[in-house]
Amino acid sequence: MVVQELLFLSKQAVFQPPTAIRGGIPVCWPQFSDMGQAKTAHGFARNLTWEIEQQAPDAVTMTLVHSDATLAQYPHPFKITLAVVVGEGSLTQTFTVTNTGSAPMPFTAALHTYFRLHDASAAAVRGLQGVRYLDSLQQRKEVVDVESEVTFPGEVDRIYCNAPDELVVADGDGALMRVAKTSFPDVVVWNPAAAKAARMSDFGDDEWKEMICAEVAQAGSGPISLGPGEEWAATQVLEVVNS
Numbered sequence: 001m002v003v004q005e006l007l008f009l010s011k012q013a014v015f016q017p018p019t020a021i022r023g024g025i026p027v028c029w030p031q032f033s034d035m036g037q038a039k040t041a042h043g044f045a046r047n048l049t050w051e052i053e054q055q056a057p058d059a060v061t062m063t064l065v066h067s068d069a070t071l072a073q074y075p076h077p078f079k080i081t082l083a084v085v086v087g088e089g090s091l092t093q094t095f096t097v098t099n100t101g102s103a104p105m106p107f108t109a110a111l112h113t114y115f116r117l118h119d120a121s122a123a124a125v126r127g128l129q130g131v132r133y134l135d136s137l138q139q140r141k142e143v144v145d146v147e148s149e150v151t152f153p154g155e156v157d158r159i160y161c162n163a164p165d166e167l168v169v170a171d172g173d174g175a176l177m178r179v180a181k182t183s184f185p186d187v188v189v190w191n192p193a194a195a196k197a198a199r200m201s202d203f204g205d206d207e208w209k210e211m212i213c214a215e216v217a218q219a220g221s222g223p224i225s226l227g228p229g230e231e232w233a234a235t236q237v238l239e240v241v242n243s
């Protein structure tokens, strides 16, 4: 059996909280980027140690609840859960947010998937033609994407709003991954390219050639506000497409 890594992990990733791990699928919560009131970019969930609630050979459920440290920057009691199931050629994640407090709880979020590719400069993300995006490289200017696919000739950093629920990530060598989402309205597409890579201490200078991020998100469409006791769940399924 040939084992092939489909998710990217930087050789320079730091496995020491509160540093987020540069690779895999970090959970951005309670905010994507700066879209919320927390001080930390992409929120704090990716910087903290979660508890394992349930474990099986092909599945794991992890949880994180509020603490004094989280309440200091985000004054909301919460429980978040990530359930991961590994199938043959697929990975399913269900992300659940519960407001365990007594006031409305606003949040934005993303599952920040780092896809490992052979050649990002020849890669593409398909399924976003005609979708409006906020270009983070131009102060979040609104643009409608007229192209049939997103390509990576240089740095790309876009928040697509109300994107279709199915996308394809195509590697330069022809390999395809399908991304299917439910309840995450948005999709973020990112590759730092050479100059930004050189500024990132936990990322190799050339590693931008081996990855792109396609992130299912609740971001450009605005925050969710959960009432006391309410729960919100969203999923993504990553699937290898056999050609």
Ligand code: BG6
Residues within 6 Å of the ligand: 020, 033, 041, 042, 112, 136, 157, 158, 188, 190, 215
């Ligand atoms: C992406 C953002 O989701 O994450 C980018 O759109 C950002 O703007 C990237 O640079 C990485 O963020 P961080 O905080 O992990 O360096």
